[in-house]
Amino acid sequence: MHGGSASLTVLALILTAACSVHADRPPTSAIERGCQYLWSQQAADGGWRSRTYGLLKSGQSLTPFVLNTVLQGCQAPAGGVDRALAFLKRNTNSEGAVGKMDPLLYDYPNYATALTVQALGRAGKPVSPMIDWLLTQQFSEVHGWKRDDPAYGAWGMGGEPRVAPNPGHVDLSMTRHVLQALAAAKVPSSDPAWARARVFVERCRNPDGGFYFSTVVLDANKAGQDLDAQYRSYGTATADGILSLLALGDKPDSDRVKSAQRWLAEHDRPDGAPGFTGEAYQRWTLGLRFYYAAASAEARGASRLLVSSLESSQHLDGSWRNPEKLVKEDDPLIATAFAVSTLIHAKLE
Numbered sequence: 001m002h003g004g005s006a007s008l009t010v011l012a013l014i015l016t017a018a019c020s021v022h023a024d025r026p027p028t029s030a031i032e033r034g035c036q037y038l039w040s041q042q043a044a045d046g047g048w049r050s051r052t053y054g055l056l057k058s059g060q061s062l063t064p065f066v067l068n069t070v071l072q073g074c075q076a077p078a079g080g081v082d083r084a085l086a087f088l089k090r091n092t093n094s095e096g097a098v099g100k101m102d103p104l105l106y107d108y109p110n111y112a113t114a115l116t117v118q119a120l121g122r123a124g125k126p127v128s129p130m131i132d133w134l135l136t137q138q139f140s141e142v143h144g145w146k147r148d149d150p151a152y153g154a155w156g157m158g159g160e161p162r163v164a165p166n167p168g169h170v171d172l173s174m175t176r177h178v179l180q181a182l183a184a185a186k187v188p189s190s191d192p193a194w195a196r197a198r199v200f201v202e203r204c205r206n207p208d209g210g211f212y213f214s215t216v217v218l219d220a221n222k223a224g225q226d227l228d229a230q231y232r233s234y235g236t237a238t239a240d241g242i243l244s245l246l247a248l249g250d251k252p253d254s255d256r257v258k259s260a261q262r263w264l265a266e267h268d269r270p271d272g273a274p275g276f277t278g279e280a281y282q283r284w285t286l287g288l289r290f291y292y293a294a295a296s297a298e299a300r301g302a303s304r305l306l307v308s309s310l311e312s313s314q315h316l317d318g319s320w321r322n323p324e325k326l327v328k329e330d331d332p333l334i335a336t337a338f339a340v341s342t343l344i345h346a347k348l349e
Contacts, residue, residue, distance in 0.1 A: 030311045031347065034340040035074030037318030038066055041333060046083030047091075052331040060091050060099045060107040062333060064115035069337040071122045073344040085123060088116050096129030099158065110137055110158030110174055114181035121184045131185045134178055136161055138193055139170070139200075150203070150215035153196035170216040172204045176240040179247035194248060201244045206233045209259030210267075210275070211241030222284045223275045234275025236288050238263050239295035246299075261300045268296070270305035287326030290338035294345075302346035310339050 042048055047059030048066040056062050067084045070076065092098050098116045099109035113134055117127045136142075137158050139151040144164035146152060151167035155178045162168050179197055187193065204211045210233020214220045223232035242260045250257050267274035272285035273292035293306060314320055315332075320339040322329035329335045 030314050031073065031340060031343045032075075033314065033318035034320070034336050034343070035070060035318075037336055038070055038074065038333070038340065039077055039080055040318075041066075042080060042084065044083075046080075046085070046087035048084075048333055050331050050333060053328055055105065055107060056328075056331070058091075058102060058105075058107050059087065060101060061112035061115070063087055063091075064098065064112055064119045066333060066337050067119045068115055068122070069341045069344075071119060072341065073347070074340070081123065085120070085125065088119065092116070092130070096131075096133035097158070098130070106157070106159050108157060110134065110155050111177055113158065114177040117181035118184050127181075127185050131182065131187060134181060135187075135191075135193055137178075138196060139167060140193075140196055147199060151200070153198065153200035154216075167216050169220075171214040171220060172201070172211060172237055172240045172244065173213070175200060176244040176247070179244050183247040189249060197244075198248055201241065201248065204237065205241060205256070205260075206230065208233055208263060210234070210238040210263040211260065213237045222281065222288075224278065224281055232275060232277075233263060234284075235264065235267065235273035235292045236295055238275070239292065239299040242299035243295065264296055264300055268303065268306075270303060270309040283324060283326055286322065287324040287329065289322055289324075290320065290329050290335045290342075291327065293342040294338040297342040297345040301349045302342055307343065307346050310342060314339070 043059070047063045049059040050056035050062055063084060067081075067088075071081070088098060091101050093100050097109050097113050099107040099112035113130050117130050117134070120127050134155070137155055139145045139149070139154050139156070139162065143161050146164070149164065151170045154170045154175045156162060156168050156170045156174060175197065182193065200215065203215045204213070206212060212221045212223070212231040212233060218231070221231040223234040225231055238260050242257055242264075245254070245257050245260070246252065271289065273288035274285070276282060276284045293302070293310065296302070297306070310320070318336070319332040320335040321332045322335050324330070329338070
């Protein structure tokens with residue numbers, strides 16, 4: 001008995017020393033450096049907060065966004081995940097929504113709640129109240145929307161349910177994230193939310209196989225229109241379209257998915273989002289760089305050129321930053337989480 005205890009003590013000391021060496025070892029890859037940066041920015045209460053944008057200082061949408069990234073392939077410091085999950089629990093209201101703790105300034109509730117569902121799922125935690133709330137947010141017959149309405153089947157920013165005929169902001173990106181949350185929570189295929197959502201997603205699909213952003217907020221279609229008034233396909237919307245189709249249950253080799261992936265393959269670029277032609281639209285190529293990298297890597301894999309472009313643009317502290325501020329990617333938390341997600345998906349190929 002005493003000999004066995006001594007052996008166990010020695011083994012424990014060896015393992016402790018090994019863990020200490022590993023913890024002290026400088027990160028050797030771009031992913032490790034990015035992960036280390038993201039964890040270094042976690043607040044004592046478990047949240048991640050923007051130091052750049054006031055709307056994101058509450059941490060309600062940034063926390064599940066960053067947590068989803070680090071849960072996919074980052075080594076966590078002791079207690080880091082538990083603190084983040086506790087933060088999300090404190091910021092989930094009685095309805096099951098995240099992002100509504102300040103009644104005067106909502107923090108993207110549909111997006112924040114959808115990402116929380118995915119994070120909790122990865123951590124093996126229950127998500128039913130959040131799923132129930134997300135389903136109430138769909139533009140459906142319950143709130144007076146008809147199949148012919150451009151917003152039908154989609155999700156917007158979230159808050160109080162939008163009643164016809166006033167949709168507010170509606171887009172494919174928000175809808176994609178909710179659909180991925182519903183898929184992660186294994187909402188039955190018989191639920192009518194899926195059929196409604198397909199109506200909206202198909203409306204955003206172009207004959208060339210690509211996708212555009214919104215059937216409702218027409219100025220938000222960032223690539224503009226062709227001469228025949230068709231809204232042009234572009235990179236981020238097309239990646240969102242693929243991920244929406246996959247969440248809806250399309251197989252990776254389905255005609256719809258493959259045609260959208262061909263569009264990405266034919267237009268792909270390593271330094272920004274493709275699909276923007278004409279001087280009026282050029283800023284979007286750089287402005288959407290990191291969102292496009294992450295979404296396209298998840299939708300079809302990352303090219304070696306894309307990986308090299310990210311690795312060469314990483315800052316010494318492990319972060320990434322976009323000099324273009326169009327979609328808040330100048331915030332290093334946002335750019336870095338997107339970049340790390342891209343590299344993780346590239347590694348998983």
